[in-house]
Amino acid sequence: MDYWPNVDAVTWFANHIFPAVRDAVPAAQFTIVGSRPTEVVLALARQPGVVVTGSVSDVRPWLAHAVCAVAPLRIARGVQNKVLEALAMARPVIASPQAVEGIRAVAGRDYLLAQGEPTSRAPWLPIAAPVTSAAPARDCILMNYDWARNLGAIDGLFEQVPEPRPILEACPA
Numbered sequence: 001m002d003y004w005p006n007v008d009a010v011t012w013f014a015n016h017i018f019p020a021v022r023d024a025v026p027a028a029q030f031t032i033v034g035s036r037p038t039e040v041v042l043a044l045a046r047q048p049g050v051v052v053t054g055s056v057s058d059v060r061p062w063l064a065h066a067v068c069a070v071a072p073l074r075i076a077r078g079v080q081n082k083v084l085e086a087l088a089m090a091r092p093v094i095a096s097p098q099a100v101e102g103i104r105a106v107a108g109r110d111y112l113l114a115q116g117e118p119t120s121r122a123p124w125l126p127i128a129a130p131v132t133s134a135a136p137a138r139d140c141i142l143m144n145y146d147w148a149r150n151l152g153a154i155d156g157l158f159e160q161v162p163e164p165r166p167i168l169e170a171c172p173a
Helices: 004-024 039-044 060-065 081-088 122-128 135-145 147-159
Strands: 030-033 050-054 069-071 093-095
Touching: 004 030, 004 039, 039 050, 060 081, 069 081, 081 093, 081 135, 135 147
Parallel strands: 030 050, 069 093
Antiparallel strands: none
16 A cells, blocks of 8 residues: 555545545545555545555455445556455455556446546445445456456467477578
């Protein structure tokens, strides 16, 4: 939690979205799980319902306990493993468009896409509503991100490579 885009995401969510979630569900809790939280992130724990864990040995128990996972990234580069982990555990995910960019999953089936203006609360309010099954998300992960399946495809490519030829051959005298 010392990477600026992650700090920005949880700070924005805690300050602009989570209060509306708490209004709808007073017992709601926003748990920020991640190593090396900055002072800004640690200060979020002073807000009602916000918990900052710092480093944990295994994120899976935290995800298993969650009603849903949120990925409110406003700036993102590369595939977000945090989203893949939540989908793999069949947790409902509510994500910004930036958080799911490059992920082979379908909005509305595998995750809920929060759209609209970056400061709009409305796209995030499904968090306060009952969440449906996330089983299709797990199937999506197994289909697209399974190590054995993906590495098996690579093995097939190696089988197609011809034997290497010498770079230099002896010239006839």
